[in-house]
Amino acid sequence: MFVILALVGALSNPYLVSLMTIVLLFTFLGQSWNLMLGIGGQLSIGHALFVGLGAYSVGVLDVKFGISPWIGLLLGMFVAGSVGAVLAWLSFRFEVRGIYFALLTIAAAEFARIMFSGWEFVGAMQGLFFPAPTNAMDMAMLRGDARFYYFVALALAALGIAGTELISRSYLGYVWRAMRDDEQAARALGVRTFRHKILVIAISAAAAAVGGGVLALVQGSIFPDSIMGMGLSVDVLVGPVVGGLGTTFGPLVGSLTVIPLNHAMSALGDSLRIPGLNNIAYGVVLILVVWFLPDGIWPAIVRLCKAIQVPWRVWLPQPRKAEE
Amino acid sequence: MTSLLEVRNLSRSFGGLVAVNNVSFALGAGQITALIGPNGAGKTTCFNLVAGAMRPTSGQVFFEARRIENTPPEAVCRMGIARTFQIVRPMRDMSVLENAMVGAFSWTSSVGEARSKAYESLESVGLAGKANASTDQLTLSDRKMLETAKALSTRPKLLLLDEVMAGLRPTEAASVVRVLRRLAETGLTILLVEHVMRIVMEVASRVVVLHHGAKIAEGSPAEVVADPKVLESYLGTGFHA
Amino acid sequence: MLSLWLNVLASGVLLGLVYGLVALGLTIIFGVMRVVNFAHGEMVVFGVYIGYWAVRLWDVPIIAAAAIAAVAMFIFGYLLETLIVRRFVGRPHHYQFIVFIGLSLLFSGALLVAFGPDPRPAASQLAFHTVSLGLVTLDLARLQAAVASGLLITLLGAYLRFSSFGRSLRAAADNRLGGLIIGLNIPRVYAVAFGIGAACAGVAGALISPLFDAQPYLAVDFTLLAFVTVIVGGLGSFSGALLGGLVIGVAEAVAALMFTPSMKTALPYALLIIILIFRPRGFFGANES
Numbered sequence: 056m057f058v059i060l061a062l063v064g065a066l067s068n069p070y071l072v073s074l075m076t077i078v079l080l081f082t083f084l085g086q087s088w089n090l091m092l093g094i095g096g097q098l099s100i101g102h103a104l105f106v107g108l109g110a111y112s113v114g115v116l117d118v119k120f121g122i123s124p125w126i127g128l129l130l131g132m133f134v135a136g137s138v139g140a141v142l143a144w145l146s147f148r149f150e151v152r153g154i155y156f157a158l159l160t161i162a163a164a165e166f167a168r169i170m171f172s173g174w175e176f177v178g179a180m181q182g183l184f185f186p187a188p189t190n191a192m193d194m195a196m197l198r199g200d201a202r203f204y205y206f207v208a209l210a211l212a213a214l215g216i217a218g219t220e221l222i223s224r225s226y227l228g229y230v231w232r233a234m235r236d237d238e239q240a241a242r243a244l245g246v247r248t249f250r251h252k253i254l255v256i257a258i259s260a261a262a263a264a265v266g267g268g269v270l271a272l273v274q275g276s277i278f279p280d281s282i283m284g285m286g287l288s289v290d291v292l293v294g295p296v297v298g299g300l301g302t303t304f305g306p307l308v309g310s311l312t313v314i315p316l317n318h319a320m321s322a323l324g325d326s327l328r329i330p331g332l333n334n335i336a337y338g339v340v341l342i343l344v345v346w347f348l349p350d351g352i353w354p355a356i357v358r359l360c361k362a363i364q365v366p367w368r369v370w371l372p373q374p375r376k377a378e379e
Numbered sequence: 380m381t382s383l384l385e386v387r388n389l390s391r392s393f394g395g396l397v398a399v400n401n402v403s404f405a406l407g408a409g410q411i412t413a414l415i416g417p418n419g420a421g422k423t424t425c426f427n428l429v430a431g432a433m434r435p436t437s438g439q440v441f442f443e444a445r446r447i448e449n450t451p452p453e454a455v456c457r458m459g460i461a462r463t464f465q466i467v468r469p470m471r472d473m474s475v476l477e478n479a480m481v482g483a484f485s486w487t488s489s490v491g492e493a494r495s496k497a498y499e500s501l502e503s504v505g506l507a508g509k510a511n512a513s514t515d516q517l518t519l520s521d522r523k524m525l526e527t528a529k530a531l532s533t534r535p536k537l538l539l540l541d542e543v544m545a546g547l548r549p550t551e552a553a554s555v556v557r558v559l560r561r562l563a564e565t566g567l568t569i570l571l572v573e574h575v576m577r578i579v580m581e582v583a584s585r586v587v588v589l590h591h592g593a594k595i596a597e598g599s600p601a602e603v604v605a606d607p608k609v610l611e612s613y614l615g616t617g618f619h620a
Numbered sequence: 621m622l623s624l625w626l627n628v629l630a631s632g633v634l635l636g637l638v639y640g641l642v643a644l645g646l647t648i649i650f651g652v653m654r655v656v657n658f659a660h661g662e663m664v665v666f667g668v669y670i671g672y673w674a675v676r677l678w679d680v681p682i683i684a685a686a687a688i689a690a691v692a693m694f695i696f697g698y699l700l701e702t703l704i705v706r707r708f709v710g711r712p713h714h715y716q717f718i719v720f721i722g723l724s725l726l727f728s729g730a731l732l733v734a735f736g737p738d739p740r741p742a743a744s745q746l747a748f749h750t751v752s753l754g755l756v757t758l759d760l761a762r763l764q765a766a767v768a769s770g771l772l773i774t775l776l777g778a779y780l781r782f783s784s785f786g787r788s789l790r791a792a793a794d795n796r797l798g799g800l801i802i803g804l805n806i807p808r809v810y811a812v813a814f815g816i817g818a819a820c821a822g823v824a825g826a827l828i829s830p831l832f833d834a835q836p837y838l839a840v841d842f843t844l845l846a847f848v849t850v851i852v853g854g855l856g857s858f859s860g861a862l863l864g865g866l867v868i869g870v871a872e873a874v875a876a877l878m879f880t881p882s883m884k885t886a887l888p889y890a891l892l893i894i895i896l897i898f899r900p901r902g903f904f905g906a907n908e909s
Binding site: 100155159344 | 704707708711713714717718719721722725726727728729733736836840844847885892893897898
């Protein structure tokens, strides 16, 4: 599959390359969110907070101080991971959980968005702009043309998928899934759920920050409303939910489905001069998927392959039950 | 008798209702002890207090001479007390083996080690043949044994079993009895909470009887059965159940 | 100086009553169905547009527009619950969240298609009329919206407390299983609860239509504001919604006076974070089931 995706990047036209770059970036971001809810059982509806912190870490270091985005990504991971951990620590200390925790994440994201909108140093509402790339590829400053970013995004998506797979096969995967299904039962089996919840949120936040940093570089600019807004939080979670929550390939399949659809509808809306069309299509797809395919598309594909006895199902990874 | 677990003057009330009232008892190492009583006698509350799932209103619980009544459940488990739940709670999307692996991660972070421990636990409850099955294919009896296997994977010194035989057919219950006897022979201490009196008599070496939250009798099964207070409060209906 | 503060306080209280009504809608829906309506802001915006068009087309007073909004939005909510929302009650939170995000996208898309993205300045001139009471000068639109909201909150409270259907609503909120046992028609209770919730949002929207330009993008702000309000008071609590509305209304007004505009918008969220962390069930919160 990645061979195909690599070829797409190498051969196809610029529009497809930039579209697929976004698809792959949101695969990675979706993966980070998927880790938190699909495996760790913690619902975040304010993931834009972590994405935005990553973006601003990269942006501020690069634009204001000329420091390489590599350092910015590390800083972003640290900042977002810490913010996630503190938020989780505070709320689980005081038994804030479930829907209340979810609302806390969105409140924190909105608070941060408004603070960044008013903060002159980071560009406030006028945004932050990266210098334009001077050559096709500059690894040290992570700058290059659209194709360069496509491969960066592809590498990131592959890293995300491999990382999720690795975590879900390690002891963390077992312990987190136990905690997700039944916290009381997990605790009775010796799982220190308090620290594991903090850990999964911190890891998810740090990963989201990396995605955010790269997203900012790809877009070449950072605006608080788009990088930290509610819309971005929704975009992050749509992929994994549509594709298949808790599955390794769900975020990829979901992003591949939803983002091109959204772009197509946007384009159609623009050409017909009907601005709300993409919203309507997006909304309808979300409702239909949750209605008819509550497990998401990927498990449905796997079921279908099993049902019709496709011979190559042997190399189709099973959703969730990755082992044995 | 060396006692592995000792409960002293344990009480717990919910609002005005006293669920457990000044209960004391001790568990001998390597023994099977049963906590019995009619419905609403406070057995499960007592059980939850020992397992750290609830805090007592007053009284103490000692495990290996350390006080544990205010210790959270995961720490209690890590000290060597494992419990099962009355309502079986297998984890969805995980095979029988994977379910049994989770407990092992309280003492190891190696997936391989956890897997071999899980096989061992499944073997000791007679489920090794179904290791790769999905949990929704299991019978009630198998699911209860899976709960026990999950608890065994934590390498407990004391195993707390909440109504493992409730709802089972006589042949199934008999095989559970065999499993418990074998476990006790390996040196494991077991505390059973049971409603089904007859089976308890077969397997337990000591019995503690609760009624309306208070302990009304304690002794060998033969002694307890002969106790008029027990007969009056419980056995009259219990034997028919 | 005193007069300035009194004015700020008064306008905060007045707007707070309207926020209270919006929050009440959200809290009734959550209390009865344990569902968080993330499309609540869209319903407020529907109300704003109803207010705008009613005044523009028929030149009716705002109160009449609010009545139209109440009926229209009740029917809308009732149908929405019956056709879609019902299927997701009791499902995990993230499913519900996705469904409501889907609905909110659908609604805002529909508004964009129907009215376009540009703000429409209020059709009613009410906001420019003022009443003065000693030190305090109030604009008529705000006063009217607040009085109507207060009245409606009181009526709704009385309805829930004294009518037999209101009592079954409350019974369903307290204990769903118990409600089933005593033979409540749960599907109907849910549909009506959702209808009332939508109607509260719609009426509030119509009442503030002289104060805000009608614009589809307002919805997100209203949704978030309703959450803040409801959580400050306690999700699922009637008096909590009212209290939350007043707290947020006054806090916003005071913040507008003391801080920069961005700080003013951030204040409710800061308040929300603090309250969620230290008093997660709010001041009158119901238990999460």
